[in-house]
Amino acid sequence: MPIVDFCRQTISSSKKFFRNLNLFKPPAGSDQNEDEQQRRVNTVITRIYLVLLTCLLIYLGLFIHSDVKEITEKRVNPYKEELDSFLSDAECPCSRISLLHGEFISLKSSLHQICSSDFVLDRWIKAIYSGSNVTYFNLNDFRTFGSAQFQALAGFCNQSNSYLQQNIDSFENSTFISPELLPRSVFQEEINSTITQFQQTVPEAFAAQLELVLQVITGNRLISGLQTNFIISYHDDPQVKPATYRHRNKAPCNCVSNHQCTSNAIFSNIFDAPTQNEFDRNTRLPGLASGCLPVTSILVSTLECFYNQACLNKLVSFFPTKEKFSAMTNSNISRFSPNAT
Structure with missing residues (x-):
């Protein structure tokens, strides 16, 4: 058979x-009968149904194709403003809903300059x-x-870093x-x-962990070996007296009830049994504080003297040492000022 005749047939x-196609005729074996008029109606309905179905499939095909193309193009640069606008109106479920923060975030800690200086060495x-003279000042x-203050400071640096x-x-x-x-x-x-x-x-x-340790020390009334919170008297009537501090003319603060009592540190020319009496001829350097415990007094001290070479030299001159130390450089990188506690 020639191919032309085959195509025509x-x-x-x-x-x-398609002219006689009837999708709505009664199923075979049913009691319903379809007369000629009903058959024609069902045939017309079938044609309408097929036309609508074809249009719907074409529309869905074009819509899905356009949507996929849009997302594919956006992924070339997912940080454009158009992507945010698109995502605000679309729902794009993720194939992977969880990520470790370390996969896209990198954090680095930066400690205070003091923690990399000579003053914690x-x-x-x-x-x-x-030495043994500490309780005679x-x-x-x-x-x-x-010395105990800066041991505590070195410990803070190490613990903070860890x-x-x-x-x-x-x-x-x-x-x-994110789903x-x-x-x-x-x-x-x-x-x-x-x-x-x-x-x-x-x-x-x-800070909460540190405060817990200090509360335990205060609650159990542990005596500092430096006698900074309790003074032990060795006279005829030995006794233990709580140390009292007065900061900037405020009311006296007793170490029995408050481990955060502080005062201005001094360099006194009196070298005798431990006393808390102050005399007129005392030297004060800026930023230095005394208190019930070295660990608390260093926290309220400032480091301004250690940014000033003249002040640092004055401080070192009170000790029998030949060591030389250089003051720290005030850097704008730090968020702490030299007079910050």
Whole structure:
């Protein structure tokens, strides 16, 4: 059979098939009968149904094709403003709903300049150590507690660095969860909020642990070996008296009830049994504080003297040492001023 005749026969058969196609005729074996008029009506309905179905399929095909093309083009640069606009009106479920923060965030800690200076090293701590003479200076004399203060400061630096690194590791191993693709602005806002919360909670938790230790010391009335919170009298009637501090002409503060009592540190020319009486001929250097415990007095001290070479030289001159130390440089990078506690 020639191919032309075959095509004509196929077209003729197709026309006849679609002309008589009836999708709504009664099923075979049913009791319903279809007369000629009903058959014609069902045939027309079938044609309308097929036309509508074809139009619907074409529309859906074009719509889906356009949508896929739009998303594919946007992924070339997902940070354009158009993507945010598109995502605000679309729902794009993620194939992976969770990510570790460490996969897209890198945090680094930066400690105060003092933590990388000579003033937390043994060379400085030994240079200002008065040995067995510490209990013969005035209670507020820096030579009584200075070495212990900077031992505590060195401990704070080490503990802070370790504590920060542990919390950074924990943060980077925590999970960010989102079932849907987020606009850049929303994503950035959530990440900034998470980092801000991290920066607030870590110092607060560290301070809370330190406060707990100090409360235990105060509650159990543990006596400092430097006699900065309790003074032991060795006269005819031996007794233990709580130390009292007066800061900037405020009311006296008793170490029995408050471990945070502080006063201005001095350099006294009196070298005798431990006393808390102050005399007129005392030398005061800016920023130095005394208190019930070296660990608390260093926290209320400022480091301004250690940014000033003349002040630092004056401080070192009160100790029998030949060591030389250089003052720190005031850097604008730090968020702490030299007179910050």
